[in-house]
Amino acid sequence: MGFISQILFAVVLIAGIGYFVRNINKLRRNIKLGKPVDRSDNKAERWRNMALIALGQKKMVVRPIPGLLHIIVYVGFIIINIEVLEIVIDGLFGTHRVLSFLGGFYDFLIGSFEILALLVIVSVTIFWIRRNVIRLKRFWNPEMKGWPKNDANYILYFEAVLMLLFLTMNAADHQLQQAGAAHYAQAGAFPVSGMISSVFGGLDVASLIAVERMAWWFHIIGILIFLNYLYFSKHLHILLAFPNTWYAKLTPKGQFDNLEAVTKEVMLMMDPDADPFAAPEETEGEEEPGKFGASDIFDLNRVQLLNAYTCTECGRCTSECPANQTGKKLSPRKIMMDTRDRIEEVGKNIDANGGKFADDGKQLLDGYISREELWACTTCNACVEACPVSIDPLSIILEMRRYLVMEESAAPNELNVMMGNIENNAAPWPFNQMDRLNWKEEIETT
Amino acid sequence: MHPLVMSEVIKVPTMAEYMGLGKVPEVLFWVGCAGSFDDRAKKITKAFVRILNKAGVDFAVLGTEESCTGDPAKRAGNEFLFQMQAVTNIEVLNGYEIKKIVTTCPHCFNTLKNEYPSLGGKYEVIHHTQLLRSLLDEGRLTIEGGKFKGKRITFHDPCYLGRANNVYEAPRELIRKLDAELVEMKSCRSRGLCCGAGGAQMFKEPEKGDMDVNVKRTEQALETAPEIIAAGCPFCNTMMTDGVKAKEKENSIAVMDVAELIAAAEDL
Numbered sequence: 001m002g003f004i005s006q007i008l009f010a011v012v013l014i015a016g017i018g019y020f021v022r023n024i025n026k027l028r029r030n031i032k033l034g035k036p037v038d039r040s041d042n043k044a045e046r047w048r049n050m051a052l053i054a055l056g057q058k059k060m061v062v063r064p065i066p067g068l069l070h071i072i073v074y075v076g077f078i079i080i081n082i083e084v085l086e087i088v089i090d091g092l093f094g095t096h097r098v099l100s101f102l103g104g105f106y107d108f109l110i111g112s113f114e115i116l117a118l119l120v121i122v123s124v125t126i127f128w129i130r131r132n133v134i135r136l137k138r139f140w141n142p143e144m145k146g147w148p149k150n151d152a153n154y155i156l157y158f159e160a161v162l163m164l165l166f167l168t169m170n171a172a173d174h175q176l177q178q179a180g181a182a183h184y185a186q187a188g189a190f191p192v193s194g195m196i197s198s199v200f201g202g203l204d205v206a207s208l209i210a211v212e213r214m215a216w217w218f219h220i221i222g223i224l225i226f227l228n229y230l231y232f233s234k235h236l237h238i239l240l241a242f243p244n245t246w247y248a249k250l251t252p253k254g255q256f257d258n259l260e261a262v263t264k265e266v267m268l269m270m271d272p273d274a275d276p277f278a279a280p281e282e283t284e285g286e287e288e289p290g291k292f293g294a295s296d297i298f299d300l301n302r303v304q305l306l307n308a309y310t311c312t313e314c315g316r317c318t319s320e321c322p323a324n325q326t327g328k329k330l331s332p333r334k335i336m337m338d339t340r341d342r343i344e345e346v347g348k349n350i351d352a353n354g355g356k357f358a359d360d361g362k363q364l365l366d367g368y369i370s371r372e373e374l375w376a377c378t379t380c381n382a383c384v385e386a387c388p389v390s391i392d393p394l395s396i397i398l399e400m401r402r403y404l405v406m407e408e409s410a411a412p413n414e415l416n417v418m419m420g421n422i423e424n425n426a427a428p429w430p431f432n433q434m435d436r437l438n439w440k441e442e443i444e445t446t
Numbered sequence: 447m448h449p450l451v452m453s454e455v456i457k458v459p460t461m462a463e464y465m466g467l468g469k470v471p472e473v474l475f476w477v478g479c480a481g482s483f484d485d486r487a488k489k490i491t492k493a494f495v496r497i498l499n500k501a502g503v504d505f506a507v508l509g510t511e512e513s514c515t516g517d518p519a520k521r522a523g524n525e526f527l528f529q530m531q532a533v534t535n536i537e538v539l540n541g542y543e544i545k546k547i548v549t550t551c552p553h554c555f556n557t558l559k560n561e562y563p564s565l566g567g568k569y570e571v572i573h574h575t576q577l578l579r580s581l582l583d584e585g586r587l588t589i590e591g592g593k594f595k596g597k598r599i600t601f602h603d604p605c606y607l608g609r610a611n612n613v614y615e616a617p618r619e620l621i622r623k624l625d626a627e628l629v630e631m632k633s634c635r636s637r638g639l640c641c642g643a644g645g646a647q648m649f650k651e652p653e654k655g656d657m658d659v660n661v662k663r664t665e666q667a668l669e670t671a672p673e674i675i676a677a678g679c680p681f682c683n684t685m686m687t688d689g690v691k692a693k694e695k696e697n698s699i700a701v702m703d704v705a706e707l708i709a710a711a712e713d714l
């Protein structure tokens with residue numbers, strides 16, 4: 001019997017990890033649909049950002065209540081997973097509480113896991129109430145209908161159930177230890193499950209073992225399911241927050257990149273030695289000149305696509321967005337969710353077409369993100385500042401505006417007027433450049 | 447003010463004039479399009495120039511050789527037009543061997559400081575509140591608090607000065623120097639709410655919504671029961687002035703640039 005369950009365990013473990021690896025590979029492939037971007041500079045600062053923002057949750061404490069609760073769930077979840085190490089060893093080798101040789105330290109570990117588990121259950125419950133009973137505004141924006149809303153709740157249920165299974169397992173184990181059952185040596189401290197273990201008080205040893213084994217199996221299977229659920233969920237951020245904060249932009253938030261392709265053309269135009277009538281240089285063998293800006297995910301860079309997969313859908317960006325606060329359609333969270341949805345659509349298309357993308361007549365622009373949303377942005381960077389995992393929704397908005405203006409000449413008319421003025425008078429208004437210094441006469445004295 | 451009662455002479459030299467005299471100014475004052483053409487913003491320009499004169503700062507302007515930095519074009523998505531403007535301006539600036547630039551507009555400030563270097567324009571660029579603060583620190587400028595003593599003043603952070611470039615303290619220190627009571631809005635500093643003008647919004651009607659951004663921001667300002675809303679950007683200034691009008695408070699609440707506050711305190 002023991003042997004069979006060890007084999008069964010190995011099979012479950014390999015299947016769980018195998019499927020996870022498959023998902024990660026798909027994720028990598030999809031992110032690589034974006035353009036390469038060099039973010040290899042300032043490594044020290046990047047590591048520091050990762051340590052502070054992803055590991056240290058620096059941005060979460062800006063809002064203290066959810067910040068504290070999130071840290072509890074995060075720390076609890078990570079630390080309790082040390083327990084998984086023991087479960088895996090026990091499962092594969094048929095041992096029981098293999099780490100108990102650590103003695104007093106083991107008692108300390110199990111004891112603190114239990115307290116953390118209880119805190120996680122409490123926090124998750126408060127999260128659930130904030131979402132579903134208090135109905136905080138940022139969880140009820142239009143883009144949170146359907147799957148995103150359910151996804152968020154499923155995760156809360158999942159976490160609570162996993163913690164309950166852990167405590168149930170310990171409670172049964174505690175009873176078994178007290179009953180002196182074979183195989184269940186005295187080990188661990190049970191400050192929380194010890195209090196509930198009396199519910200199993202009337203059970204005989206066989207039933208207790210059944211409860212303990214069942215909780216043990218469901219716990220580890222639950223963790224493997226959770227691991228594989230990540231790819232389909234906003235919960236992917238527990239992994240991607242790390243690379244995402246590492247690759248985040250380091251330059252001042254107000255600094256937008258200067259498109260190099262444009263620089264080349266501008267320099268050519270401004271060069272007095274260039275012959276304006278010269279035939280364009282032969283560019284044989286080179287790829288066709290890239291388009292300016294982005295209308296689909298292929299035009300975005302890899303960090304922007306990583307951003308989309310990392311988004312936790314928390315809505316901190318949207319709740320700080322001046323356009324959204326005043327009832328405009330724009331929501332920076334939706335920009336990220338749309339981008340991810342479109343990447344997934346393209347990914348499935350590639351899977352279905354033997355590894356090559358078959359044009360589906362759709363794109364991110366118009367298909368997901370409307371022009372009205374893009375033009376409502378004030379480029380204020382409030383969304384970028386608010387994001388707890390260093391996502392930059394503004395960079396996607398700007399890239400799509402670039403496409404609209406430079407590829408489609410589709411700016412709102414008033415903006416075309418403004419740009420016409422800059423071209424003709426070097427000011428966004430129709431004033432004569434020669435009048436620029438008129439104010440001088442109004443102030444100078446002798 | 448009548449020229450005869452002025453104790454000091456106010457001059458606005460241009461770079462071309464300086465070049466003719468073989469002189470190099472301490473700093474170039476980049477006036478910006480709003481500061482050059484917009485009637486309200488011109489008042490900020492003049493206030494700042496009066497302070498520069500008073501403090502004896504050796505400055506010059508480009509005058510008719512200045513062009514739009516290209517900021518609104520870039521934020522609207524027109525990278526071509528932006529870079530054309532940038533390259534034109536850089537040619538002029540480098541021609542005069544400019545090292546240091548001060549500007550009263552956070553949009554010009556951001557663009558010149560962050561987006562010109564990779565196109566060949568490398569300068570030390572500061573916002574006028576930063577220059578004023580260092581003039582104070584160096585003792586070249588003194589501020590008497592009298593006029594604004596105890597007045598409730600709230601400061602609206604311009605996005606392109608604050609979040610975009612992490613300048614939060616310089617304008618606040620200046621306001622405190624006026625012995626005024628600096629009161630903060632509920633969203634301030636890195637969480638300051640935009641006035642609604644950035645990203646080329648200044649030049650177009652807003653998209654459909656429940657209200658205008660500037661009105662929302664003005665409401666936040668009004669919650670602090672201010673006598674003065676201080677700004678550090680000509681566009682914010684316009685937006686907040688309109689917001690105050692929309693709330694019919696223009697008779698009790700003034701919207702003023704930090705430079706105007708200081709000029710007024712000094713009776714300039």
Ligand code: SF4
Nearest residue numbers: 321377378380381383
């Ligand atoms: S930068 Fe644009 S999307 Fe982001 S908060 Fe400001 S207005 Fe909203």
Ligand code: SF4
Nearest residue numbers: 311312314315317387
């Ligand atoms: S972009 Fe950042 S702030 Fe916005 S919903 Fe996603 S994780 Fe939250």
